[in-house]
Amino acid sequence: xxxxxxxxxxxxxxxxxxxxxxxxxxxxxxxxxxxxxxxxxxxxxxxxxxxxxxxxxxxxxxxxxxxxxxxxxxxxxxxxxxxxxxxxxxxxxxxxxxxxxxxxxxxxxxxxxxxxxxxxxxxxxxxxxxxxxxxxxxxxxxxxxxxxxxxx
Numbered sequence: 001x002x003x004x005x006x007x008x009x010x011x012x013x014x015x016x017x018x019x020x021x022x023x024x025x026x027x028x029x030x031x032x033x034x035x036x037x038x039x040x041x042x043x044x045x046x047x048x049x050x051x052x053x054x055x056x057x058x059x060x061x062x063x064x065x066x067x068x069x070x071x072x073x074x075x076x077x078x079x080x081x082x083x084x085x086x087x088x089x090x091x092x093x094x095x096x097x098x099x100x101x102x103x104x105x106x107x108x109x110x111x112x113x114x115x116x117x118x119x120x121x122x123x124x125x126x127x128x129x130x131x132x133x134x135x136x137x138x139x140x141x142x143x144x145x146x147x148x149x150x151x152x
Contacts, residue, residue, distance in 0.1 A: 023131050024052040024060075024084055029144035032123055035095070042069070044123055045095040048142070050084070057084040058133030060092060065127035065142060067096055074098045077127075084131070094125065120147045 027049035036043040044067065050060070065077040075096045082092050124145040131138045 022053065023138045024050045024054070024058070026050055026129075026140045027089075029094070029125055029142060032125070032144070032146045032148050034121065034123075034148050038100075040100055041097045042100060042121075043095065043097045044069075044148075045093065046123075046125055046144075047091040048094055048129060049089070049091050051089040052084050052086060055086050056133065057086050058131055060084055060129055060131050062092075062094070062127065062129050065094065065125060065129070067098065068122075068124040068126065069098065070122050071124075077125075084133075092129075120149055122146075123148050 029046050029048055032044070032046040034042060035045050052058075059081040061081045062077060062079045066073055067075040067077060075098050077094060077096050079092070079094075084090065122145065124143070126143045127141075129140045129142060131140065
């Protein structure tokens with residue numbers, strides 16, 4: 001009888017001491033930059049920053065985060081599940097490689113030439129990041145635009 005009581009007390013202790021106060025707080029998309037640019041590809045990166053006040057983690061996943069360059073959709077970013085650390089601030093890297101020819105067409109040629117002359121691109125991340133823990137899920141809407149310098 002005492003083993004059963006100890007077992008029940010141990011389980012209750014674990015359940016009541018591990019708190020899930022709220023979903024992790026989305027801080028923002030930061031550090032958008034062009035990592036590499038050449039004739040064939042442009043590699044763009046950004047960091048999605050979060051802080052988790054809970055005693056338990058969970059997972060974050062992006063299924064369809066669209067990347068726009070100079071207002072033209074050039075890629076869709078999806079990732080594997082990212083494990084959320086408990087009681088910690090963390091970042092998720094969002095890196096994508098875009099084929100240069102997907103940016104160039106007749107309708108945005110003048111905008112691209114202007115970008116090359118000014119050495120800047122208008123980059124936008126738009127979509128959702130989904131948080132999941134113990135059957136509960138929540139979605140963060142992302143819409144961040146920034147002018148980034150390109151290396152020629």
